[in-house]
Amino acid sequence: MQSSSNLFPVALISAERRGDLSEDVYRLKPGNSPDGTVELAVTRLGLADVPENRGIAVILLHGSFSNRRFWYSPKGLGLGAYLARQGFDVWVPEMRGHGLSRRNQDYAKNRVADYARYDLPAIGAFVREQSAQTPHWIGHSLGAITLAAALGARHLDASAVASAALFGCQVSRTHWPLKIPPVEWAGRWLLKRFAHVSGPRFKRGPEDEPAGVLIEALRWNGLFGRFGDADADWWKGLAQVDVPLLAVSAAGDEQDPDWACRKLFEQVGSEHRQYLCLGRGQGFTGDFGHVEMLVSKAAQAEVWPLAAQWLKDPLTPLSAARPELMATA
Template structure:
């Protein structure tokens, strides 16, 4: 393999023109975990009009049962395409076994811990090498949770993340039956027999999720569970994070409710952070839901410009003076 990087083997596996956008897909083989079969597909979006231009890099992390198409549809619609057209250098990774990323040998055992400890730092290093700048990160749902794990575990810091934006991400919403040990043990016994949870079959999304992710989530929510792995307490580690944070929740999100997203936001110790709720009471035209907060015509008009403003480091004042309910810490 002829590498496109000095860090580890990287191959450009696709280079296409999609309307006014350039879509380059890279395959990364970091070789930094115990499973050396891990390959990660990372898509870069640029402008046909200025193919060599390198704007501010932004990395977009999809959620569970999803892939790069959450950020960028085949018709060139999505937050990723919007940011590319605004001049940003957009990078969209797909987690192990999702989209163009092949299933690794230990696919069924993949966990957020693996994504946070191994994959995100490798992606950050590659994007920084290619762009020459520290990237911004945006994660939706499990993508945001993974980003929080990487920051709380100190696998990513100010040298790998210029800022972090979490959309519909939380880890403190508990299901009390899982606190009962026999229920948790029974669930673990049944689920561990399967390699994955089918997104298409259960109408959760276009992708499957490895069972390791499901079992890890059960452990977090168990009687003595915590947000972390055996070695690191990510929840406590969030207190020491210095990366600027934007946390966005949706008033109509019943999967990851606003109060739980707020708890995750409050745990971060960074000085510069903002919390935004997308709902009618805050001046929006609707109570956005878990997906519609980023994928809808209303989001294109009301939410995407706010993301662009955050990335461009505009002053907090324009947001605070609007009808939006934005909580900030100085």
């Protein structure tokens, strides 16, 4: 079968009309990582009646225990669908073993380091090839952490990222028991007994998560842990990042609290950066939660338009009236 890309083998596995939206699903085989079985599903959303009139390209990265449906539901609801209806060229990848992306041979050993080093650069290169523009990136939770890792390690830079928006993204919340080496070792030992952790079983989400990602998080939070891998200190690397940045926290988020998200924001060295906390104290109708910050009726009314405004002009403050909005020009 002829490839849909000149970069590496890509197959168009589905092309459907979903109401007023077009949904094209591609399967990428980048072949750029030690595990040659890795395949990544990337869905392109657009307006069905104007397929050749694509707007600003944006890549949406889902979080842990999740898939493309976080960004758009079968009924055509979600930030991804909203942006497509606003005329954006929307791309929704699914990480290894999630959604339409098949489980690779070394699925249990998948790590954020692999996503950041191999998968995001391949996805970004494919989107640049197809859209003929440098895409904007939006990540939520683990998707945002992966994007931050790729930026901090220089796997992605300004040539591949027009702007980056991190929702619910932090690596500074301390789990004190993990600072006790035997506790961390026991956690690693236990996770190594399993290939994955079930999202549905533990009511974390619709997808499983490979054990390697969770073991990696244990290491970050260990006694001498750091946000990085054996080759690079991603945390230090964030200070050298120079792409427009938007960091968004939620006042009611207990998983990734505001103070921790703010700490990561302050570590990033971008000249143009903005910080926004979604809460009553900042002029919103309520204190948003970790998921509700992007998936809720309130988010549809208050957050999605801000996301669209950011993508159209990342260099202009979203709203000077919000006291918790920090910007550096």
